[in-house]
Amino acid sequence: MKEGKCPRVVLVSRPKEIDDWVVNTLVSEHRCMQSRTIKACNYKFIAAKIVKQIESNPTIPVNALQEDLIQKFEMNMSRMKVHREKELVQKHVFGDFHKQYAILRDYGLELMERNPGTNVKIDCYSEPNLNSDTRTFRRIYICLGALKEGFKANLRDFIGLDETFMKGPYPGQILTDVSVDSNNGIYPLAYAFLENETTNSWTWFFEQLGDDLELHANSNFTFLSDGQKGIIPVIAKLFPQAEHRFYLRHIYENMKMRWKYKELKDLVWACATATTVRNFEKALEELMKFKAEAHDRLIQIPPAQWARSHFSGRAHTNILLNNLCDVMNGKIQGSRDKPIIYCLEYIREYLMKRICNVQREIDRCHRPLTPTAASLLIK
Known part of the structure; x- marks a missing residue:
């Protein structure tokens, strides 16, 4: 044999x-x-x-x-x-990381055709040779029509912004926009893939978002972000009347790098959660007695960007943390090391499933108020 x-x-x-x-x-x-x-x-x-x-x-x-x-x-x-x-x-x-960029435009056209009202914008680097048949991808923005219409119907004028890094061979960041629904739950609105956090990329993104939500320079909107240097001047330029809040966790983490005291967290939280200016000033005095340098560092940030006592109230929410965005980023964790179309489809499928799950809960509720609003009213 x-x-x-x-x-x-x-x-x-x-x-x-x-x-x-x-x-x-x-x-x-x-x-x-x-x-x-x-x-x-x-x-x-x-x-x-x-x-x-x-x-x-x-x-x-x-x-x-x-x-x-x-x-x-x-x-x-x-x-x-x-x-x-x-x-x-x-x-x-x-799918192949490189080949999926070649069919990204076809994916965007198919997405807009199958989902009425969906907006997909793709931005490429400028090509010096105008006769070239190819372009180099830079960023993409997607806002599903169903989520857009739901937001315009009855949601608060509030959006939280956060980003997470890609893990594949091509660098970049996934940016997610999350609002708050009538039950105080997360309401994903739009998502984008940006090459990095620069003034140019943030400007392009907010221009697309403003067109979808019909935001203008005089819009009384509220944004919540981590306070990156690139995003602050862009919001101030495009939406000068908007209220821009910062995540309290990022403020505290920056202070924690220098002053590692357990009591510092409680004192900063007391300042941020005070609902009146008088209580806010008392909390600041306690922080001053504990650590004068930490007090001086904190008051350099305008209280209107992190303290409830100075919020305008137009957003009808006193959220201070980025828990909403963290939940969203946690749900799309499995897409960060995948090719771009697989990543975008992963996010879209999660959003569609969430719409169905929320609608199922709505059908079970026979009260005029949402479950969260009803429990707050009872208390």
């Missing part, structure tokens, strides 16, 4: 004078199995065995795949070989 270059393992014969088989030659060393273990264990074989695991669990570690293959098939394979094959399988399952 031969298999490839494997020598004859067993040679048997059956003489006429006897009824049994006679072993003439026996080679106990079955070298073809060793060759299969070392050489025939090619990439295609590994891919066929791990494709289902990656589809069900895209974040499975390479070490876990390697150990599973060794236990099931008794194969001696390197970690690098499994790593390379995992990357090839991910391209097959989720």
